[in-house]
Amino acid sequence: MDLFTIGFPTAFSWVNLLYCFLGVFLGTFVGVLPGISGLTAVALLMPLSFHLDPTTAIIMLGGLYYGAEYGGSTASILLNLPGTASNAVTCLDGYPMARQGRAGPALFITTIASFAGAAAGTVLVMLLAPPLARFALAFGSAEYFSAMLLGLVAAGTIGQGRRVKSVAMVVLGMILGLIGIDTNTGEFRYTYGIANLYDGFPIVILAMGMFGVAEVIASINRLKYVTEVGSITMRSLLPTREDMRRIAKPVARGAAVGSFFGPLPGTGPTIASFIGYAIEKRVSRDPSRFGKGAVEGIAAPEAANNAAAQTSFIPTLTLGIPGAATMAIMLGALLIHGIQPGPQLIGEHPDLFWGVIASFWIGNLFLLFLNIPMIGVWVRILHIPYRYLYPTILVLICIGVYSLNNQVFDVGLVILFGVVGYALKLMRFEPAPLLIGFILGPMVEENFRRALVLTRGDYLALLERPITAGFLAVTLILLLGMGWSTWRSHKRRKAASRS
């Protein structure tokens, strides 16, 4: 087993252990705090990871990502404010439990469910990633183009907003991705003679502006923490035997749902948690208990979002195609370290792949420890007022972006994207699909044009490749499905407004 011969020895080096702990610790920290998403945190720390070894960098950024999934439920339960989007559904039953004086057991259950979900997800990554990578080794430009196109279209289904608007955001990301030299012809596109734009700009800048700055502007004066969250003692954490009996099956179902939706492009932890909740409500013998403090309603979504967080690494590490916005940033981090994520990754950098997987196990054990005995610390963190937090976040954004190239120009871009991002937020356009469009857009163009060169411009020859044809067929079905559901909801709304 490569996990034991390569993975754990890599992950158990002092440096990697330290950064794994740092990642999950900071992940829990930002997860607990409403108003900073895991994505912003990953973007913030990415510049700092440049001077690290690539394996260490991904171990830390990964820990940040899945650590935030643990922390996010704390604020959902205690304050009815989700720490991150994928914990929003945990508010529905977590907050009622806290109002009934059962905040302790709720926090305990979400941590246990998170760990179970993450463990199931990690096992799946270990089982699926190597064969998937071997399968993908046969991919040529045509296959990549079609797989990425599927990823782009699926990205349009992200989020709760209207589909057309999500698709438009994907296209906006692709348009921003045009900036820089065209790799096929050497033509400068949309650089306006600015030398800083000749190679395009890093995805972190876009993420920090669209998420970081826009998030801060929208949260000021809105996020006022309740000061009386009370204190949680170890004794009050323990759930009853009845609770434990009730959550066993929901955790298993949640982990399965999360493992399924995690690797799919365009879904990820948030959607997995909502679907996990919906399933529990449907299979329950007494659905009326939901929304009033049902333990199943916090166990299933927390297992689902953590399973999805781990399994979303599968397409990123094996195909180089990010399924979620955070994974797009992770991919950017690998590229900056000179590592091309794709099917060759496991073979060429086994220490990176297996080291990161081993760090998932270690990191999740850290998280179990951080979230059960140390829960009191995190509860106290909720007392930090946002008015002291947001100027600090802005400082971290500025220094992080400046340190990318020591160019103040990059800070200017962040300001621009922050204002644009806030405007888009006001108009209810979701920024997550934009990041996926930005990272996949240039890859789609490059692979498509290369594939056309290979077939000498023959489009039908592309369809003769079975894998390509398969991906394109799924893409088409997805597009038709989206069109159909938009048309149907439009008709329904029309009928409702008439009556």
Next chain:
Amino acid sequence: MMKRNYKDIAGGGLFVALGLYVFITAFGFGIGTTSRMGAGYYPMVLGLVAIILGAAIAAIGWRETAERPQVAVKPLLAVVAGLLAFYVLVDRAGMIPAIWGLVGLASIADDDITWRGTLVLMLTVSIAAWLLFSALLGLPIAGVEGLF
């Protein structure tokens, strides 16, 4: 009086405008043919898609009603002013003065913060940031330009 969904009308309109710009400028890069694409072919397609999507969003918005968005004017202006202060100061005066400008101006956005709280925050954040980034991590940014 019916209130249209101005969010979507404006958003869709912006997408149409951006799409038009990209579509038109794409021809300057050389379109090529469908089987032998030039540098402008793909931007041209993207521009066209943006126009269609923007028009669809605006058209749907025109036929439905929605509340107007509330712009958080003070946070927007204060945060942008703070970021601009950092932009202007970091190369000329160094990291610490840039952080003072950023924190001082951005703090105006909050309704509850006191000027004493702002001062304490300016001092602690600037010193902590200098210690972490310059002293510990060795980023090549001067604390105060010309001094350290």
